[in-house]
Amino acid sequence: MEGVDVSALLARELPRVDAALERAVLAIEGRSDVTPDVAQAIRHGVMTGGKRLRPILCATAYTASGGVPSDEVYDLACSLEMIHAYSLMHDDLPCMDNAELRRGRATTHIVHGEAVTTRAAAALIPLSAIQALVAARALGCTERRARDVVRLLMQAAGAGGMVGGQWADLLGEGRALGFEDLSALHRMKTGALLAASLEIGAVAAGAAERVRAGLLEFGRAIGLAFQIADDILDATASVEELGKNPSDVELDKSTYVALFGIDEARARAGSEIERGLAALSSTGVASSELAALARFMVERGR
Numbered sequence: 001m002e003g004v005d006v007s008a009l010l011a012r013e014l015p016r017v018d019a020a021l022e023r024a025v026l027a028i029e030g031r032s033d034v035t036p037d038v039a040q041a042i043r044h045g046v047m048t049g050g051k052r053l054r055p056i057l058c059a060t061a062y063t064a065s066g067g068v069p070s071d072e073v074y075d076l077a078c079s080l081e082m083i084h085a086y087s088l089m090h091d092d093l094p095c096m097d098n099a100e101l102r103r104g105r106a107t108t109h110i111v112h113g114e115a116v117t118t119r120a121a122a123a124l125i126p127l128s129a130i131q132a133l134v135a136a137r138a139l140g141c142t143e144r145r146a147r148d149v150v151r152l153l154m155q156a157a158g159a160g161g162m163v164g165g166q167w168a169d170l171l172g173e174g175r176a177l178g179f180e181d182l183s184a185l186h187r188m189k190t191g192a193l194l195a196a197s198l199e200i201g202a203v204a205a206g207a208a209e210r211v212r213a214g215l216l217e218f219g220r221a222i223g224l225a226f227q228i229a230d231d232i233l234d235a236t237a238s239v240e241e242l243g244k245n246p247s248d249v250e251l252d253k254s255t256y257v258a259l260f261g262i263d264e265a266r267a268r269a270g271s272e273i274e275r276g277l278a279a280l281s282s283t284g285v286a287s288s289e290l291a292a293l294a295r296f297m298v299e300r301g302r
């Protein structure tokens with residue numbers, strides 16, 4: 001994989017991300033405006049595993065854009081994981097996917113109840129914005145770049161991004177979506193936050209516009225490939241392998257597997273990755289680590 005051992009990369013990055021998340025959750029637990037029940041649910045939602053792809057992509061994009069890694073980069077990268085954690089907490093609620101298992105463990109509402117989980121996940125949205133702003137300033141970003149970082153994060157999480165995609169997903173249940181509609185949905189639901197992870201890393205590092213645009217394009221391509229891989233896993237992996245119950249068929253969702261079958265879906269994921277890597281290299285960002293992460297994202301087992 002372009003000379004990069006992705007297992008070693010993940011083994012190096014995961015503890016840095018987890019340490020930063022622990023700092024963030026400890027700070028939340030110390031806030032007077034967050035009640036203990038909500039803080040406990042936040043700890044459950046944020047600290048119970050996961051691949052930590054978004055913060056790892058953010059920190060790797062920061063380094064690929066010329067930034068020097070530090071604790072503050074990981075603090076910034078954590079803001080993306082906080083949005084991701086909130087989305088999973090809400091997604092698992094009975095009014096949405098009604099899931100009892102995630103990452104091989106009971107979901108947050110099963111342990112902490114629906115009302116507390118609903119509040120805790122919602123509270124993570126502004127907390128992640130504060131996290132991003134404080135970390136960007138600590139990193140030495142100008143006020144303009146710090147504001148840009150927060151805007152990109154909130155935009156990716158919002159109605160034109162993840163929330164809009166989830167809404168389209170809910171509306172699409174029970175209907176057969178074609179390739180264009182399905183891809184538009186996933187570009188928002190999954191792709192926006194993944195692409196923002198890379199763009200935020202570039203902006204925080206003060207990258208040139210060309211580099212920022214290349215990383216964004218790369219992020220969009222790997223976002224789509226990641227979702228195709230997710231559909232394949234949902235259709236083929238066991239509950240133990242997935243750490244959750246497969247839900248696409250049960251919820252009558254349109255998927256790339258239903259549209260194309262497994263082999264063609266896999267081939268399309270592969271060609272999206274190649275398209276993303278070409279966009280990256282055309283901007284002169286030679287990151288074998290980003291390439292290795294992209295391939296891991298489609299070849300992963302969960």
Ligand code: GRG
Pocket residue numbers: 049050051052053086087088090091096103162163164166167189190227230302
């Ligand atoms: C109220 C309309 C409305 C929206 C609220 C719930 C919500 C916002 C958004 C849900 C978005 C969602 C569930 C996207 C799924 C993204 C995805 C593929 C998750 C799995 O990501 P991984 O594999 O998970 O990175 P880990 O466990 O590794 O962190």
